[in-house]
Amino acid sequence: MNNEFKILAITPARAGSKRIPNKNIRNFLGKPLIARTIEQIRQVPFIDRVIVDTESEEIAGIAKEYGAEVPFLRPPELAQDDTNVIDSIFYVLDKLKKDEDYAPTHVMILQATSPLREVEDIEKCWKLMEKSYATTVLTVCPTHPKLYHLSAENDIILVNGSEAQSNNTQTWEPAYLLNGCFVYIVEIKAFYKEKRIITEKTKAVVCPKWRSVDLDTPEEWVMAEIFYKNKEAIKSRIFAIEQEKKI
Numbered sequence: 522m523n524n525e526f527k528i529l530a531i532t533p534a535r536a537g538s539k540r541i542p543n544k545n546i547r548n549f550l551g552k553p554l555i556a557r558t559i560e561q562i563r564q565v566p567f568i569d570r571v572i573v574d575t576e577s578e579e580i581a582g583i584a585k586e587y588g589a590e591v592p593f594l595r596p597p598e599l600a601q602d603d604t605n606v607i608d609s610i611f612y613v614l615d616k617l618k619k620d621e622d623y624a625p626t627h628v629m630i631l632q633a634t635s636p637l638r639e640v641e642d643i644e645k646c647w648k649l650m651e652k653s654y655a656t657t658v659l660t661v662c663p664t665h666p667k668l669y670h671l672s673a674e675n676d677i678i679l680v681n682g683s684e685a686q687s688n689n690t691q692t693w694e695p696a697y698l699l700n701g702c703f704v705y706i707v708e709i710k711a712f713y714k715e716k717r718i719i720t721e722k723t724k725a726v727v728c729p730k731w732r733s734v735d736l737d738t739p740e741e742w743v744m745a746e747i748f749y750k751n752k753e754a755i756k757s758r759i760f761a762i763e764q765e766k767k768i
Contacts, residue, residue, distance in 0.1 A: 656711035666693035701735025
C-alpha cells in the first residue's frame with residue numbers, strides 16, 4: 522500500500538432493528554452477522570483500522586471479540602430510526618481526530634448486512650480509486666432498465682424512457698442499483714467539503730446481482746443464507762452457462 526494513504530474501515534451497527542430482531546448480531550450460519558464483515562475487513566492488507574460504530578454495549582462486545590475496535594459508543598441521539606448514517610460517520614471521524622489526533626485519508630463504509638460481499642470487491646474498489654480521479658468509489662449491481670412507480674390509485678407510471686420503445690431490454694441503456702452499502706470508499710477531503718458520500722466524482726464497480734442481497738427483511742435474510750451456503754455451486758453454474766455462449 523502507498524504510505525500516503527490511510528484507510529479507515531467503519532461498520533455502522535445500530536441496535537434495535539425492527540424487521541429482523543437484533544439483525545447485526547443475529548446468528549448467520551454459525552456466527553454473529555457482524556463477525557463476517559469484521560473478519561473480511563481484517564483480510565484486506567491496505568486497511569489501516571477497523572472500527573465498529575454502535576451505541577450498543579452488546580454489539581461492541583461481540584465486535585471486539587472478532588477483532589474490531591470500538592473506541593467509544595455512538596451517542597443515543599445518533600442511534601435513532603431516522604438517523605442519517607453520514608452524521609454518525611462524521612461523529613466518528615471528528616472524535617478520532619479530537620481524542621487521538623487520528624486523521625485517515627479515506628473512509629471505507631462496509632455494512633454488516635452484506636454477507637455475500639467478497640474481499641475481491643473491496644480490492645477492486647480501491648484499485649479504481651487509486652488509478653482514477655474519483656473521490657468516491659462504490660459498488661452497484663445490474664437491474665431492469667425500465668423503472669416504474671405506482672400512483673396512490675395503483676396506476677403504473679414509467680419514470681424513464683417511453684412505452685413506445687421496444688420491450689427488448691437490450692435496446693435500453695443498462696441500469697444499476699446501489700447494492701446496499703456493499704462497499705463505499707470516500708476521500709476524506711471531499712467528504713467534508715461536499716457533506717455527502719456520493720460525491721461529484723463518483724465511480725462504480727459492478728458486482729453480481731445475486732450477491733447484492735442487503736439484509737433488510739426476513740425474506741432477504743433467508744435468501745442470503747441459501748445463497749451463502751451454495752455460493753460456490755452458484756458460481757460454477759453461472760460460469761458453465763457463460764461458457765456455453767462462447768461455443
